[in-house]
Amino acid sequence: MREGSDITHSIDNCTEEWLASSNVTGKIVLCYAPREAPSMLPRVELPRTINRTVSAGAKGLIFAQYNMNSLDSLTACKAGMPCVLVDYEIAQKIASYWENTENPIVKVSPTMTVVGDGVLSPRVASFSSRGPSPLYPGILKPDITAPGVSILAAVRGSYVLFSGTSMACPHVSAVTALLKSIHPDWSPAMIKSAIVTTASVSDGFGAPIEAETVPRKVADPFDFGGGHIDPDRASDPGLVYNVDAREYNKFFNCAIGLLHGCESYQLNLNLPSIAIPDLKDHVTVQRTITNVGAVGTTYHAVLEAPAGVVMSVEPSMITFAKGSSTSMTFRVSFTTRRRVQGGFTFGSLTWSDGNTHSVRIPVAVRTVIQDFVADTS
Template identity: 35%
Template sequence: MNNLPQSNVRAAILIAEEPPIFRFNSFPFPGVVITPTEAREVINYASRSSAPRATIDFQQTILGTEPRERPALSDDASRGPGRSYDGILKPDLMAPGVSILAAYYPHATGPRIGNNIFLSTDYTLLSGTSMACPHVSGTAALLKAAHPDWSPAAIQSAMMTTANPLDNTNQPIKDMAFDYTAATPLGIGSGLVDPNRALDPGLIYDVSQQDLVNLVCSMNFTPEQTQTLIRSSHNCSTPSADLNYPSFVALFSFAERGRTLTRRFQRTVTNVGDGAARYRVKLERPENTTVRIRPQTLVFQKKYEKKSYVLTIRYKADIETQNRDGSLTWIEENGKYRVRSPIMVSAGADNFD
């Protein structure tokens, strides 16, 4: 592409289907990229016309069913487990972040024509976490405006439990970095954020300030380090690593390889639906695990009522198959709500060093 300015042609049609080429935001020559299938149509048209013509028009993003047209995990996306603390499954979710039309500093050089004409612009195409973050932040702001009484944890829960792990063909979201195989929660978290569904999630996993203090207190920091993190007077009398989080990760270390381990999680959900409701659990077990949910039905008599349940996972510390994923979904009996949490059986972060 960078050699095109040295040619004598006025514009170019590039034929390619490799996903990275569609992320170019440095295109110093008039042109368009089309797929081999589209190329056959262009060639047929050009060969049959005595004066073929082409125009380039801006088109809104349209999702298709080809691999490069579906929502997918970018090959350069950050992946878990979390290095600072792997006891909470990370990332939480994914959001659009590739080739986003974004506001840009107008006094910096942006596009160029040929090799010596540099232009400034108020907008450009950018990719990365800096583009996905505004989508998530905007969704959080929307939820806070709709539910002023919700805590940050409640807003986070609503986004996570309503995120979509499927693409627009109802297949698992694929990972571009691994030849479009199915992505795991270590790449997409709960899935692609869905602002409309997050507005009315049915159930939320809430967290208090003391819950967060209990988590920090469980991390074996010195008193000085704990005080630095919490930045307030704190009570470490009830340390607990089992935060009321909308996802689950059952860890094992290299030293535990071959052993059968059991991990128990306790969670509390709050009914934020319209009123009384009954939920039944649907479970997708990670491979080669035994999972038990107690109770398997949650019955709420009124809005804001809380109910607790316990998830127990029994699994083998298999270093050869480090990551096994599944999910737990609470489904409202009338089908209005599906409150989904990913489950990950994973080697701890130390095994990835």
């Protein structure tokens, strides 16, 4: 427990001018600027604020931010100066205490580690790349999310907590390698499909995964694609969406303008997702699923239609009988129920055998009434 210390607070995010004029030497500073929350990036602003308060001679820092993980940035705290992260609600209570107490004092206790169900996890980090893809809006991105925040990583003979794609990518790479070792005959597209279609969209309590934004919100496919990676389920997906390598060549030729009709081609590329960026009235897309599970299994389609859209699938039941083809093609139709220039709404298509396998792909649809126009009112 640190000794008590005077506290002062800033409502303009602890600028150099405020720190210089406020005599914060030996004090613990509360940086609390709720009006700047919509435009402030804590991962950028926090290290700067730490450096400014250290240079000003402060004894500690309490930094208010919207709910997100910024623990990696606390390494900028020097000489053992305590740095504490709080949300705006707690910061308001501290500020009220400061304003209504003649001699406000703050005590900083040692950090506490929480392990297990008491942690809100998984959730999508604020720095994680979001969709839609500006170049190819007919292809849903991202594909998947994986652990990438405060990962204990080996660095030059030691270990450091790091965050970012460089931490998430090894998790996905390892799962891919494991799947290839279990299913050596699977193509890269089959492995990707197994990972995407078995991902989780809820936490251990069954609540929807959340995404760090301003403010925090329920995650959607533009935050996490198919969801959070689940290696155990990916090893036995039941069904996969396979793509012949030649189809990727066609897509590449579309991308560089060597083929025509590419918009329709993008919609029907056999990916484990569906994205329709310009639904004006009615669109039908097709996908092919391949059985990699038990022969004789019957799957039923379970639809979660995007808001404002009527969604149907034909056929709605598929049986992989003994001696029949291991692949089946189905069509998904989308009809808009509202004539608006709107944003994307989200849903899903799941093939379920009612027992072991639930093969889910994300769906994103945007209705439009005019080309090259965003929202109209």
